[in-house]
Amino acid sequence: MNPKSGCTMHMPVMVSEVLKAFEASPEGWLIDGTFGLGGHSSALLERYPDRRVFGIDLDADSLAMSKGRFQTFNNRALLVNGNYADMTVLAHEAGVEPVGGILLDLGLSSMQLETLGRGFSFRNDEMLDMRYNQSRGVPAAEVVNTFERDQLTNIFLNFGEEKAAKRIAKAVCQNRPILTTGKLAKIVQETVGRRGKSRRHPATKVFQALRIAVNQEFENINKGLSSGLDLLVDRGKFVVLTYHSLEDRIVKQFFKKESLDCICSTRIPFCVCDHQSRLRIVTKKVKIPTLEEVTFNPRSRSAKLRIVEKIA
Ligand SMILES: C[S@@+](CC[C@H](N)C(=O)[O-])C[C@H]1O[C@@H](n2cnc3c(N)ncnc32)[C@H](O)[C@@H]1O
Secondary structure, three states: OOOOOOOOOOOOOOHHHHHHHOOOOOOOEEEEOOOOOOHHHHHHHHHOOOOOEEEEEOOHHHHHHHHHHHHHHHHHEEEEEOOHHHHHHHHHHOOOOOEEEEEEEOOOOHHHHHOOOOOOOOOOOOEOOOOOOOOOOOOHHHHHHHOOHHHHHHHHHHHHOOOOHHHHHHHHHHOOOOOEHHHHHHHHHHHHOOOOOOOOOOOHHHHHHHHHHHOOHHHHHHHHHHHHHHHEEEEEEEEEEEOOHHHHHHHHHHHHHHOOOOOOOOOOOOOOOOOOOOEEEOOOOOEOOOHHHHHHOHHHHHOEEEEEEEOO
16 A cells, blocks of 8 residues: 555446446456446445456555455455456456456546555646556656657647647657656646636646556557457446546447447448457447536546447
């Protein structure tokens, strides 16, 4: 556990919708691929006393903080420090089968955002890190201080949809070294200024983009979706919560493609792809939190929930 923790707990999002999604899922394990502090997992174990949960998280601190609390579920919760992109291997090694349902609650937890020493936020001035697993990969400071200007532009543009990506990348390169969240936030703010009446900090998108790059989040989502779909039994449910349009687009496109029997270009008059649908989309219209939940838990305001069912 992080000794510098000024810890805020994480409030799980759209819990009743998540619980309902697994109501009709076939027997077998439920995999919580983004266990965090186990908010969704504990709700699942309470609601479904015959179920077992396999919880995966890249962040060993989060798992350590939850372990004690989960002892009350006896052997119904199995927790592992790993990447949900490797879900098939992790489940196989742990003897987790069959798998009746999978949950991915993407992004980071409030605890990670607000705990000192993690370097995710401009609200505290600290070392730029942003890794979910601080013992692997390179911290955000290394990206900011060593990547070429064009590479940074692409990160800010593609992972943050930041309109001023080019100007910000130039300012970053001119102001190196940048080791802290505070210095980076200040440089972005000085480069783009406050935007209209927006209450969002001008560095929000740059911080999101760096976090995605540092943790290779989009690659993981694609791998995790594919790996999870392989694992699920027939009629198993896959439930995904996203928090911004870029990650939601990846999930939506993956599910759409895997729901089709043909993925040939519309310019080809007949099918040559032999693609077969592997899932049925349950949420024809994406689910969003109620106004009541958003008022109570503002972090839920951008959440989108998608549910699909595996077809063998
Ligand atoms: C939004 S939080 C999940 C919160 C959780 N549902 C709860 O109720 O406490 C997302 C979690 O996913 C973890 N995470 C992010 N990318 C991951 C990956 N590729 N593999 C495993 N865990 C990941 C983060 O460390 C974080 O704890």
